[in-house]
Amino acid sequence: MPEIDTFRRLLVLLALGLLSLAAMADPGQAGEALARQILERPANDGRVGTMHFELINAAGRTRSRAALMAHSEAGREVRVAIYFTAPAAIQDTAFLSHDRPRAGDATWLYLPVTERVRRLPASERGDYFMGTDLTYGDIKDNFKFRLTDWHFRADGEADHDGRPHPVLLGTARSAEIERETGYGGFRALVDPETWFPVVIEFADPDGAPLKRVTITEQGLVGDAWTALRFEVVQHQTGHTTRIRFEDMRHVPDLSPRVFDANALAFGVPRIR
Amino acid sequence: MSRHPTTGSGHGRGTPARRVAGRRRRAGWLLVGTLLGAASGAVRADVALANRKVDIEYWGGMAVDSGAATLSRLTLAPSARLLLGERWRADLALRAEYAEDDTGLGTLDTYSHAARPIVDGDHFRVEVDRATLTRRIGAGALIVGKQTVPWGVLDGVQITDRFDAVRRRDFVLTDVRPERLARWGVRWQGYLGGTNVDAAVLADPTVSQLAGLGDVFSPLAPRLRGGLPPDAPALPVVVADRDAYRGDATLGLRLKRRFGSVEASVLTLRGPDTDPALRLVGTGAGPAVLLDYPERHLLGTTLEGPLGQAIWRLEAAYVPDQPVNVYGAEPLTVVERRRWLVGGGLDVNAPGGWFVNAQLAVDQIERGRLDPTRPHRDVVGTLRLQRGFRQDTVQLRAELLGTLSDGDGVVRPVVEWRGHSHLRLELGGDLLFGERDELFGQYRDASRIWVRVRFSL
Numbered sequence: 001m002p003e004i005d006t007f008r009r010l011l012v013l014l015a016l017g018l019l020s021l022a023a024m025a026d027p028g029q030a031g032e033a034l035a036r037q038i039l040e041r042p043a044n045d046g047r048v049g050t051m052h053f054e055l056i057n058a059a060g061r062t063r064s065r066a067a068l069m070a071h072s073e074a075g076r077e078v079r080v081a082i083y084f085t086a087p088a089a090i091q092d093t094a095f096l097s098h099d100r101p102r103a104g105d106a107t108w109l110y111l112p113v114t115e116r117v118r119r120l121p122a123s124e125r126g127d128y129f130m131g132t133d134l135t136y137g138d139i140k141d142n143f144k145f146r147l148t149d150w151h152f153r154a155d156g157e158a159d160h161d162g163r164p165h166p167v168l169l170g171t172a173r174s175a176e177i178e179r180e181t182g183y184g185g186f187r188a189l190v191d192p193e194t195w196f197p198v199v200i201e202f203a204d205p206d207g208a209p210l211k212r213v214t215i216t217e218q219g220l221v222g223d224a225w226t227a228l229r230f231e232v233v234q235h236q237t238g239h240t241t242r243i244r245f246e247d248m249r250h251v252p253d254l255s256p257r258v259f260d261a262n263a264l265a266f267g268v269p270r271i272r
Numbered sequence: 273m274s275r276h277p278t279t280g281s282g283h284g285r286g287t288p289a290r291r292v293a294g295r296r297r298r299a300g301w302l303l304v305g306t307l308l309g310a311a312s313g314a315v316r317a318d319v320a321l322a323n324r325k326v327d328i329e330y331w332g333g334m335a336v337d338s339g340a341a342t343l344s345r346l347t348l349a350p351s352a353r354l355l356l357g358e359r360w361r362a363d364l365a366l367r368a369e370y371a372e373d374d375t376g377l378g379t380l381d382t383y384s385h386a387a388r389p390i391v392d393g394d395h396f397r398v399e400v401d402r403a404t405l406t407r408r409i410g411a412g413a414l415i416v417g418k419q420t421v422p423w424g425v426l427d428g429v430q431i432t433d434r435f436d437a438v439r440r441r442d443f444v445l446t447d448v449r450p451e452r453l454a455r456w457g458v459r460w461q462g463y464l465g466g467t468n469v470d471a472a473v474l475a476d477p478t479v480s481q482l483a484g485l486g487d488v489f490s491p492l493a494p495r496l497r498g499g500l501p502p503d504a505p506a507l508p509v510v511v512a513d514r515d516a517y518r519g520d521a522t523l524g525l526r527l528k529r530r531f532g533s534v535e536a537s538v539l540t541l542r543g544p545d546t547d548p549a550l551r552l553v554g555t556g557a558g559p560a561v562l563l564d565y566p567e568r569h570l571l572g573t574t575l576e577g578p579l580g581q582a583i584w585r586l587e588a589a590y591v592p593d594q595p596v597n598v599y600g601a602e603p604l605t606v607v608e609r610r611r612w613l614v615g616g617g618l619d620v621n622a623p624g625g626w627f628v629n630a631q632l633a634v635d636q637i638e639r640g641r642l643d644p645t646r647p648h649r650d651v652v653g654t655l656r657l658q659r660g661f662r663q664d665t666v667q668l669r670a671e672l673l674g675t676l677s678d679g680d681g682v683v684r685p686v687v688e689w690r691g692h693s694h695l696r697l698e699l700g701g702d703l704l705f706g707e708r709d710e711l712f713g714q715y716r717d718a719s720r721i722w723v724r725v726r727f728s729l
Contacts, residue, residue: 088694114422121578121621260411267361
């Protein structure tokens with residue numbers, strides 16, 4: 001549909017123009033406007049895909065993981081289920097997270113060897129998720145920046161993949177936020193077409209470079225853009241985590257059973 | 273007291289009882305096979321191997337005191353899951369074990385014949401660990417076959433988690449606690465309104481596996497020997513018949529529901545107690561100690577919810593007819609008493625990346641004219657600390673288990689390396705302390721350090 005593409009480009013140009021004007025006037029306001037664009041990025045009500053992890057240590061040794069990932073957003077409740085399928089040592093291990101603004105967050109883990117579903121204590125957002133370089137906060141926030149966490153500032157544009165990308169800077173609003181997230185601040189290049197921060201450089205609370213998140217592939221799943229391939233490089237430990245999604249598809253009517261803690265013990269669900 | 277691997281109730285090879293039990297076992301397999309065939313037929317060609325896995329584990333250890341090798345066990349555990357169309361699933365897991373050590377593979381006369389190993393040698397066994405056929409029904413499932421029913425919310429502290437028989441050949445010094453034994457039966461899990469319903473009937477009188485004669489974790493404390501001291505005259509031990517599949521079935525029902533952020537359950541079960549009451553009986557060859565497993569009932573409740581950043585858990589159970597050994601005029605007297613169990617626990621992600629799990633349980637037996645051979649009240653505490661290092665490729669764990677009422681216990685430090693996708697190495701110790709007549713102290717000479725290598729394909 002060329003008319004729609006043209007229309008979308010015009011909208012993007014208009015948004016960029018407005019952001020540039022705002023940035024010239026007040027970098028703080030422009031930064032917050034850009035953060036809002038990212039925050040309000042459309043999301044799927046349900047999507048499912050196979051998630052491939054590569055965990056690479058400083059010596060270059062790689063450990064691999066594969067899992068079925070199901071993600072749903074209904075209203076303000078975000079639910080994520082990860083059913084590990086490989087390697088054999090962690091087969092059938094399942095992780096479930098319900099992010100509920102009113103009722104509070106809840107997470108569960110099913111370990112086949114114990115044969116029981118265990119509710120987990122709330123993790124600090126800055127705790128690392130199952131040996132990856134992603135924090136629980138990274139997973140929950142899904143490449144978005146909470147307005148309550150950061151002071152934002154627009155910082156012009158920078159080239160990435162041959163295109164100009166607005167630059168968003170964030171500084172933690174308080175020492176408490178720094179402690180919770182493990183981040184003191186960030187610098188992000190934002191894709192103006194998808195509103196994904198495609199490169200994020202995080203600094204630790206002392207301002208030292210901590211890690212770089214790079215989205216290397218985005219795809220339209222249903223009517224929402226999704227990160228299909230990304231990499232996290234931890235500068236301080238030399239670790240790298242690479243994540244790739246395969247067969248990611250929009251499933252609007254995901255069965256509640258997929259996100260039912262009582263059903264985790266039944267193993268990887270069949271989702272058509 | 274000595275323990276014999278065979279019983280005085282007709283369990284010898286080739287006896288009529290064994291032949292009948294063998295026919296029952298074959299009938300059980302035929303039933304599962306028929307259901308599997310029916311399911312396969314129903315789903316036609318839509319059959320897929322969902323996953324398969326082989327775990328190979330070597331666990332070896334030596335006594336701290338003497339340096340003698342006391343543990344050397346090799347386990348091969350293949351398992352597979354077959355998806356049979358949209359709604360059916362079949363799971364099969366086997367366990368082959370070889371041990372040439374002082375810890376042993378545990379008793380078999382506490383198993384029903386239907387649940388016994390398919391290969392049974394002095395040092396080598398092959399068991400069906402799990403064999404189930406599952407039919408999804410709405411948001412729930414019907415499960416038929418050899419399975420476990422893991423209830424309760426606390427870790428290893430069995431308050432309401434008393435449906436399953438467990439392995440006690442390693443006392444409680446296993447990686448996963450309790451180590452459950454699967455039994456044959458039917459289980460349905462589903463929803464009625466917003467209530468999760470879990471109902472099970474396991475028509476398999478298998479009870480908890482014990483350490484064998486003279487093995488490292490053979491009971492020594494009088495509290496576990498019906499009051500008999502370790503130096504009492506040795507008597508043969510027989511196990512009550514374990515082939516009353518209908519009379520000794522275990523039945524249970526659990527209802528679970530969420531109230532806000534708290535999940536609550538109530539449950540009831542009845543079946544043979546999985547731990548023995550000891551009786552003195554006469555046999556053709558003279559007196560013997562009978563390990564008896566009378567029926568008992570249990571009513572229980574569990575609660576689980578968040579408290580700030582922590583998760584708390586509470587359990588309570590009431591057993592109105594607990595069989596218990598008492599010091600009577602005759603040795604090995606058994607009476608029924610009321611029993612109450614209460615426990616609580618807390619999981620916290622502590623600063624510095626440490627995970628902390630602390631639990632406390634009280635086990636109270638009703639007082640009566642005769643004193644029980646166990647204390648009226650046991651207070652048990654557990655504390656577990658755990659932390660991952662180097663992208664979780666190295667994990668440190670430490671556990672302290674003990675009876676606070678007696679002051680005995682065990683410290684279990686472990687370091688695990690999991691830097692390879694298929695290989696895990698563990699180095700650990702089980703350091704027991706206390707007096708010889710206490711629950712943990714009875715095994716104080718069995719303190720050991722051990723290494724475990726696991727390879728999963």
